[in-house]
Amino acid sequence: MPSVRDIRRRIRSVENTGKVTNAMSLIAASKMRRAQLAVTDGRPYAEKIHEVIATLAAQPTDDDTVHPLLETRPVNTVGMVVITPDRGLAGGMHANINRQVARFILDSDATVRSIVVGRKGRDFLVRYTDTVQAVFTDLSDRVSLADTTAISRLVIDGYTAGEFDEVHLAYMRFVSTVQQQPVIERILPVEPAALESAQRVGYIYEPDPATVLSALLPQFVEMQVYHAILESIASEQSARMVAMRNATDNANQLASDLTLVMNKLRQDSITNELLDLVGGQVAMEG
Amino acid sequence: MPMQLQIITAEREVFSGEVDALVAPGVAGQLGILPNHAPLMTVLQPGELLVRAGGDDSYLALSGGYLEVLGNQVIVLADAAEDVDEIDEARAQEALVRAQERVAGRESDIELEQAVASLRRAQVRVTVARRRRSTPHRSLAPQARQ
Numbered sequence: 193m194p195s196v197r198d199i200r201r202r203i204r205s206v207e208n209t210g211k212v213t214n215a216m217s218l219i220a221a222s223k224m225r226r227a228q229l230a231v232t233d234g235r236p237y238a239e240k241i242h243e244v245i246a247t248l249a250a251q252p253t254d255d256d257t258v259h260p261l262l263e264t265r266p267v268n269t270v271g272m273v274v275i276t277p278d279r280g281l282a283g284g285m286h287a288n289i290n291r292q293v294a295r296f297i298l299d300s301d302a303t304v305r306s307i308v309v310g311r312k313g314r315d316f317l318v319r320y321t322d323t324v325q326a327v328f329t330d331l332s333d334r335v336s337l338a339d340t341t342a343i344s345r346l347v348i349d350g351y352t353a354g355e356f357d358e359v360h361l362a363y364m365r366f367v368s369t370v371q372q373q374p375v376i377e378r379i380l381p382v383e384p385a386a387l388e389s390a391q392r393v394g395y396i397y398e399p400d401p402a403t404v405l406s407a408l409l410p411q412f413v414e415m416q417v418y419h420a421i422l423e424s425i426a427s428e429q430s431a432r433m434v435a436m437r438n439a440t441d442n443a444n445q446l447a448s449d450l451t452l453v454m455n456k457l458r459q460d461s462i463t464n465e466l467l468d469l470v471g472g473q474v475a476m477e478g
Numbered sequence: 479m480p481m482q483l484q485i486i487t488a489e490r491e492v493f494s495g496e497v498d499a500l501v502a503p504g505v506a507g508q509l510g511i512l513p514n515h516a517p518l519m520t521v522l523q524p525g526e527l528l529v530r531a532g533g534d535d536s537y538l539a540l541s542g543g544y545l546e547v548l549g550n551q552v553i554v555l556a557d558a559a560e561d562v563d564e565i566d567e568a569r570a571q572e573a574l575v576r577a578q579e580r581v582a583g584r585e586s587d588i589e590l591e592q593a594v595a596s597l598r599r600a601q602v603r604v605t606v607a608r609r610r611r612s613t614p615h616r617s618l619a620p621q622a623r624q
Contacts, residue, residue, distance in 0.1 A: 233489060233490040233491065234488055234489060234490075236484075236486050236491055237487060237488045237489075237555060238488075240486065240546075240553060240555055241555060244519065244544065244546060244555075247519075248519075336489065337488045337489055337557075394517060395517045395518060395519045395546075395548075396516055396517065396518045396519070397518075397519050397520070398504055398506055398509075398518065398519070398520035398521070399505060399506055399520075401519075403521065404520070404521055404544070407521050407544075408544065411557075415488050
């Protein structure tokens with residue numbers, strides 16, 4: 193049986209942990225809001241560029257050359273951009289994404305080479321697979337497009353040089369504050385969306401459709417990578433917020449349970465002391 | 479009749495509203511767009527974007543992008559777009575000097591290409607920043623978000 197003092201010490205420690213997790217959940221909540229805004233702010237651009245590429249790809253070209261980023265090849269090597277958080281304490285988030293990636297690697301017939309963003313994915317893939325080709329860590333929480341171009345450049349150059357025959361992007365999609373979903377999407381070769389015929393307008397292209405397309409395609413890939421990273425940050429923060437809020441609740445619950453035990457123990461010991469006292473007195477008088 | 483203009487970057491929507499005319503830095507030269515322009519899709523180079531709305535002129539520094547005209551809707555997809563008042567002239571000037579040094583001290587062709595690109599962006603920003611003093615203008619910039 194622990195003493196009252198032991199329990200009191202335990203309560204204090206649990207309460208301190210609760211304070212820390214509470215602070216973490218508040219911080220995560222504010223970062224999440226910002227990350228969510230960044231995701232929504234980037235959306236019009238993403239939609240527009242998607243639409244333009246669809247229109248452009250539907251244009252008849254004068255020759256049969258296909259832009260390198262649109263070209264489909266037999267798949268021998270698959271490039272995999274894995275986007276994970278740098279830090280833990282975000283519930284099952286990194287386990288979920290890593291599991292999904294591991295399954296993809298195991299199921300794939302082609303050789304997989306991964307480009308990892310974030311420590312959690314790096315630690316996992318370096319330990320359990322031999323696919324890691326490049327690692328990016330320490331991206332800030334307020335990531336800008338410029339911060340992510342190094343990653344997209346690697347992917348685009350690798351694809352153009354024939355190092356990868358396909359490139360996939362694995363990240364946590366932000367569905368809602370309490371729900372994130374691991375997704376794996378193919379980003380290369382670019383697959384232009386099918387167009388509704390009403391959208392086929394006779395544009396004037398300057399300088400010409402092919403030039404516009406070849407300038408847009410890399411940008412499109414960059415944008416997808418950037419967007420995935422934003423989604424991943426939003427997911428990370430919301431997962432952490434929820435996990436830390438649960439931890440705070442647990443800590444409070446535990447502290448109140450312990451307080452009950454402690455009070456009971458204290459009362460018991462007081463009762464015992466009183467009994468001793470009264471017993472002694474009765475013995476003296478008797 | 480005014481037209482709808484939307485300036486968006488990958489990171490935010492810079493401007494959205496009605497304008498009377500704009501002059502954009504197309505790859506093939508300056509490009510004036512008036513209402514009821516034919517459908518157009520063009521690549522933009524780093525340069526100054528002039529927006530005229532209700533008699534007021536606004537200037538933005540663009541570092542490349544695309545411009546689409548469809549119906550009476552103009553959409554500028556910019557790599558980066560900054561309003562005159564968002565640019566710190568002193569810092570832009572410093573960046574310009576740094577870019578010039580990089581061009582002078584380059585070691586490879588790729589580096590030269592990058593250095594020239596950043597030099598051009600820096601030049602645009604300085605030119606646009608000078609507008610603040612030299613030309614009457616109206617700010618298009620949305621309130622900076624904390």
